[in-house]
Amino acid sequence: MxxxxxxxxxxxxxxxxxxxxxxxxxxxxxxxxxxxxxxxxxxxxxxxxxxxxxxxxxxxxxxxxxxxxxxxxxxxxxxxxxxxxxxxxxxxxxxxxxxxxxxxxxxxxxxxxxxxxxxxxxxxxxxxxxxxxxxxxxxxxxxxxxxxxxxxxxxxxxxxxGPQMRMLLVGAGQLAQSLAELALAMDYQVMVTDPRPEVLAQWPGPEVELIQGMPDDVVLAHAADRFAIVITLTHDPRIDDMALMEALATEAWYVGALGSQRTTDKRLQRLRALDVAEAHIERLHAPVGLPIGSKTPLEIAVAIMAEITGLRRNR
Known part of the structure; x- marks a missing residue:
């Protein structure tokens, strides 16, 4: 691309x-x-x-x-x-x-x-x-x-x-579809990963690179530099936490995780229990996106892209 x-x-x-x-x-x-x-x-x-x-x-x-x-x-x-x-x-x-x-x-x-x-x-x-x-x-x-x-x-x-910003979306659901569409329109390179082959096979979104594999391995191989963005979207801690543990330890510019504040608090507890360094945990953007009251997948995608845009313009 x-x-x-x-x-x-x-x-x-x-x-x-x-x-x-x-x-x-x-x-x-x-x-x-x-x-x-x-x-x-x-x-x-x-x-x-x-x-x-x-x-x-x-x-x-x-x-x-x-x-x-x-x-x-x-x-x-x-x-x-x-x-x-x-x-x-x-x-x-x-x-x-x-x-x-x-x-x-x-x-x-x-x-x-x-x-x-x-x-x-x-x-x-x-x-x-x-x-x-x-x-x-x-x-x-x-x-x-x-x-x-x-x-x-x-x-x-x-x-x-410089390199194109690369966005790796963990989880191939409806929100990933909306987020991929917005990110592509804004000149990001988008990749979608999911360890579940049946989920990837039903990807409803735009034409992007689909990667089936363990999320930590995919992050390390494709989204570990300072021009990378990693966002977890599955709601499954077994998938999201693996990706976050790896991404937070890399140079990835932005690492975000979908979920409510309650879900985020539980996630932070798990990451600390897994001995993730506090300095790494502080890099996590969660709940991901600007707090604009978004409910639908497209509204949440807008909130996420708005937050990323603001951070890029003001860094």
Missing amino acids: HTQDQAVLQQALTWCQSNQTAWLCTIVETIGASPRPRGSMLVCNAQGHTAGSLSGGCVEEDLVARLGNGEIDTSCPQLLDYGVTAEENERFGLPCGGRLRILVQALVQSDSNWLEQASAAVSERRCLLRTVSIKSGETRVKSVGRYTELSVTQDTLSQCF
């Missing part, structure tokens, strides 16, 4: 390798409300074909048309502003007061090298830093140990490509 970043990088690589005229466009600054965050990318070629998104609407159409018509000098990278006036906000469909600053960089065949490295890093769940000289367009990449936010100065753009 490809992330949107990887789809952009792969398409840019394909066009560069075939020596087609193409441009990589990156949001470097947002002011006010914005449909897409900083770092979002779009690549387009002279025929008007695109991959990725900057606004989901008229900004892309205008930018691609201007590039195709030669209205923008891309002999060196250009910084373009959209949504500067109220008239432009209405024309381009930006939210009230929204503004985008976009770096447009022409790609040439020699850019294939860094594009290939960046695409490989995303696939292999490694972090790679892209540095672009705004004066010359020269791009350099290097491996880095951790993800950093995009930054731009008068001379340089620095953008980190």
Whole structure:
């Protein structure tokens, strides 16, 4: 499964390798409300074909048309502003007061090298830093140990490509279906595991990787790094506790468990009885999700994704 970043990088690589005229466009600054965050990318070629998104609407159409018509000098990278006036906000469909600053960089065949490295890093769940000289367009990449936010100065753009957040759902029931649908729409990679083959065989959800096995083994094999999310959903302590014991001891960024406060209190007692370190127990998000009074599976899924989104944006 490809992330949107990887789809952009792969398409840019394909066009560069075939020596087609193409441009990589990156949001470097947002002011006010914005449909897409900083770092979002779009690549387009002279025929008007695109991959990725900057606004989901008229900004892309205008930018691609201007590039195709030669209205923008891309002999060196250009910084373009959209949504500067109220008239432009209405024309381009930006939210009230929204503004985008976009770096447009022409790609040439020699850019294939860094594009290939960046695409490989995303696939292999490694972090790679892209540095672009705004004066010359020269791009350099290097491996880095951790993800950093995009930054731009008068001379340089620095953008980190990192792994897609991977969400492992333990339990293949109806709530996992709703949660998987939301997470996929929000660009997470989703895996579902359950030790019960008959339950997996009846999976009603979207097309995701289904893994049958003991939950602790699955966590260790697939969701042990700092870009992983593990959420237990079965209500069966024999399944959930095994997954939690392993996940809490890993670098997994978020570990959550479904259940009421009473269920959570009993779970914490069991984990302590199993000698799980208190520092590990403190990492557990339980009851999982924001307390918004959710009852239905979709409402609970919304509460969970809202909590995860808030934590990611504020970390």
